[in-house]
Amino acid sequence: NMYKDEVGNLYKAKYSFDDLIGNNEAFRQAKKFACQVAQHTISTVLLCGESGTGKELFAQAIHNESSRSRFPFLRINCAAIPENLLEAELFGYEEGAFTGAKKGGKPGKFELANGGTIxxxxxxxxxLTMQSKLLVVLQEQEIERLGGSHPIKVNVRVIAASNKNLEHMIESGIFREDLYYRLNVVRIDLPPLRKRIDDIPLLCQHIIKRLNCCLNTSIKEISSPALEMLGSYTWPGNIRELENVMERAIILADMEKTQVLDQRHFVFIKKQLDLCRAAHEQQGLKSAVREFERDLIEKALQDSNYDRVRAAELLGIDLSTLYRKLKKYGYPA
Ligand SMILES: Nc1ncnc2c1ncn2[C@@H]1O[C@H](COP(=O)(O)OP(=O)(O)OP(=O)(O)O)[C@@H](O)[C@H]1O
Ligand SMILES: [Mg+2]
Incomplete structure (x- = not known):
């Protein structure tokens, strides 16, 4: 069946668990759990993690590790598609379902993924409307095409991912609690990179190898001071950001004709860390000023025998200002 073969090739998952690099404890736990879950081919999986933490990689690895691997893996980005199109994408439509509907109708992703993973x-x-439609599909294991008149049985495992806190979204009324509980049965939390900085050296090695290939460069290693610097950054974009930062560093080093990545090749990270440090120092300045002010006030109080009117005069400030400051520094009223 040629059509099926083609679909199979088109919708293949590239990555396996071997592509998931990391020895960090929390990461290894997540990987181990995902690996076990892969075998339970009917349970829905929820992958939670910040942007760039590897949700897509995990989804593909779970599919490839499962007995569904010879069936399609289809991805759909719910954020990128408007609601009316999303429904047609997921569930398909019959001929004449709406103006512009294709002749003969069109199967949705759930039908195309049959046997596999979505x-x-x-x-x-x-x-919210799509959420309730999805919930029905998960419960009934069947879909209905737009404009269709009969349900179609589908055997598809759903892996969902979110970089937002769904619990908060439930509280704000924008995510259905019942769908959440349905998805949350098997939940895998992917740690952010700043919580697994022990993996940075290994990840860097891996990225260097891969990028040397893509960029046709011959970078050999990354210096310890550079690694240390990367470890003190917070990585809001996680591993994707690390990849981008490494790519720039490799290009810079290659232009310099050196094979070792050093601190100076990570211009952006250096700048960010400097900004951070400056902010800290400013905090230091503020508390130094407070301390100085407090000492001056204490001295004026002593010199005036704790006569507050006189102390305010000595300091050259209004009495009300002095009262405000005394309160700030915890003097009894
Ligand atoms: N453990 C890992 N080992 C190696 N590479 C990784 C790992 N985790 C993520 N990556 C790489 O980081 C990049 C981002 O991963 P992925 O696309 O899976 O993240 P994501 O969680 O789906 O992010 P987003 O929420 O932004 O879509 C990819 O290029 C992927 O190859
Ligand atoms: Mg993603």
Missing amino acids: FLDEIGEMT
């Missing part, structure tokens, strides 16, 4: 990325962006 990866619903950024599930938090789904509208």
Whole structure:
């Protein structure tokens, strides 16, 4: 069946668990759990983690590790598609379902993925209406095409991902609690990079190898001071950001004709850390000023025998200002 073969090739997952680099404890736990879950091919999986933590990689690895691997893996980004199109994308439509509907209708992703896995990325962006439709599909294991008149049985595992806090979204009334509980049965939390900085050396090695290939460069290693610097950054964009930062560093080093990545090749990180440090120092200045002010006030109080009117005169400030400051520094009223 040629059509099926083609679909299979088109919708293949590239990554396996071997592509998931990391020895950090929390990361290894997540990986181990995902690996076990892969075998339970009917349970829905929820992947939670910040942007760039590897949700897509995990979804693909779970699919490839499962007995569904010879069936399609389809990804759909719920944030990128408007609601009316999303429904047609997921569930398909019959001929004449709406103006512009294709002749003969069109199968949706759930039908195309039959036997395999569907990866619903950024599930938090789904509208409430779509959320309830999805819940029905999960419960009934069947879909109905737009404009269709009969349900179609589907055997698809759903892996959902979110970089938003779904619990908060439930509280604000924009995510359905019942869908959340349905998805949350098997939940895998991917740690952010700043909580697994022990993995940075290994990840860097891996990225260098891969980028040497893509960029046709021959970088050999990364210096310890540079690694240390990367470890003190917070990585809001996680591993994707690390990849981008490494790419720039490799290009800079290559232009310099050196094979070792050093601190100076990580211009952006250096700048960010400097800004951070400056902010800290400013904090230091503020508390130094407070301390100085407090000492001056104490001295004026002593010199005036704790006569506050006289102390305010000595300090050259209004009495009300003095009272405000005394309160600030915890003097009894
Ligand atoms: N453990 C890992 N080992 C190696 N590479 C990783 C790992 N985790 C993530 N990556 C790489 O980081 C990049 C981001 O991963 P991925 O696209 O899976 O993140 P994501 O969680 O889906 O992010 P987003 O929420 O922004 O879509 C990819 O290029 C991927 O190859
Ligand atoms: Mg993603």
